[in-house]
Amino acid sequence: MEGLKVLEKREKKVVEIKNTKVGKGHFLFCAGPCAVESREVMEEIASYLKDTPVNLLRGGAFKPRTSPYSFQGLGEEGLKILKEISDKLNIPFVSEVTDTKYVEVVGRYADCFQIGSRNMSSFELLKEVGKTGKPVLLKRGMSATVEEFLNAAEYILNEGNENIILCERGIRSFDPAFRNVLDLNAVAYLKEKTFLPVIVDPSHGTGRRDIVEKLALAAIAAGADGLIVETHPYPEKALSDGFQSLNREEFISLAEKVKSLASVFKYEI
Numbered sequence: 001m002e003g004l005k006v007l008e009k010r011e012k013k014v015v016e017i018k019n020t021k022v023g024k025g026h027f028l029f030c031a032g033p034c035a036v037e038s039r040e041v042m043e044e045i046a047s048y049l050k051d052t053p054v055n056l057l058r059g060g061a062f063k064p065r066t067s068p069y070s071f072q073g074l075g076e077e078g079l080k081i082l083k084e085i086s087d088k089l090n091i092p093f094v095s096e097v098t099d100t101k102y103v104e105v106v107g108r109y110a111d112c113f114q115i116g117s118r119n120m121s122s123f124e125l126l127k128e129v130g131k132t133g134k135p136v137l138l139k140r141g142m143s144a145t146v147e148e149f150l151n152a153a154e155y156i157l158n159e160g161n162e163n164i165i166l167c168e169r170g171i172r173s174f175d176p177a178f179r180n181v182l183d184l185n186a187v188a189y190l191k192e193k194t195f196l197p198v199i200v201d202p203s204h205g206t207g208r209r210d211i212v213e214k215l216a217l218a219a220i221a222a223g224a225d226g227l228i229v230e231t232h233p234y235p236e237k238a239l240s241d242g243f244q245s246l247n248r249e250e251f252i253s254l255a256e257k258v259k260s261l262a263s264v265f266k267y268e269i
């Protein structure tokens with residue numbers, strides 16, 4: 001890993017996404033549905049996010065689904081809905097870009113690009129989002145080593161874009177009990193070694209609604225600068241990832257605990 005710029009001993013970076021900051025004591029609390037399904041569902045989600053410390057809205061408009069027969073997202077229409085809701089909540093939003101051909105349209109609406117696990121090694125895509133200068137939430141590939149993850153960040157950095165947030169979202173293991181295993185080793189390690197903010201996705205990291213809260217709190221203790229959590233008012237009806245999405249009550253309960261624990265660790269939240 002020697003020679004990587006992301007490992008240079010430098011002052012920790014604060015990434016600014018409009019009025020939201022992450023890193024160096026600023027906690028990123030990102031939440032929303034896996035995919036934007038309709039304006040109505042988004043409005044319902046906003047009705048409970050508004051009373052929490054959530055400072056970044058999430059939602060997929062271009063969805064990278066394992067099956068080509070699963071819901072693929074609303075595309076540009078989804079981005080328009082996200083923009084409306086984020087304006088109402090007065091917080092920025094992040095949305096995934098799955099291909100170089102969508103960088104322009106996602107960049108026109110979103111305040112931050114999400115590079116998903118399945119695209120962590122799409123080097124041309126990393127270069128394209130790097131060129132925009134816009135913040136990038138970079139998720140770790142589900143089978144990527146820490147070194148490969150850091151090299152992906154390096155591709156973005158080499159385009160002159162330092163606005164990178166590293167996101168641990170779980171890695172594949174031999175154990176079918178969980179969708180993924182959240183690698184908290186990597187969180188503690190990356191926090192120590194790189195100057196970039198590190199956040200955690202306990203939703204994909206577990207794949208189980210019943211343990212998301214515990215792992216979210218463990219991530220804060222491991223040094224995470226923030227969380228990205230999936231929520232849906234009716235998880236059983238969600239068009240994607242309902243099994244790992246928190247409902248309204250579960251999300252409000254999580255938000256209270258996140259607020260208390262993050263302040264124990266001296267985060268501004």
Ligand code: PEP
Nearest residue numbers: 034116117118139169204
């Ligand atoms: C998501 O955030 O909904 C997503 C698809 O995540 P990942 O790329 O980590 O699987």
Ligand code: MN
Nearest residue numbers: 034230240241
């Ligand atoms: Mn998802």
